[in-house]
Amino acid sequence: MKGSGVTWTLPESVLSTPVPSPDLPSGWAGEVKWDGFQAAVLVDAGQVMLRFRRGTEMVPALPEVVPGR
DSSP: OTTTOOOOOOOOOOOOOOOSOOOOOTTOOOOOOOSSOOEEEEEETTEEEEEETTSOBOTTTOGGGSTTO
16 A cells, blocks of 8 residues: 555465366355456555455556545
């Protein structure tokens, strides 16, 4: 974040994986992959930082998500 003094390292991205069957082993959980954005979000001192999974700044693509823009 510019000027905030926060250093932010993106977490490891969790990517979807195709499987031959939707059946899951006992004790496992799954999540449907819908089309859309995968984002990492950081809120610090009222500032919002959005990044695509590869680290690219997302705010220019979605300014309505960030207050005051």
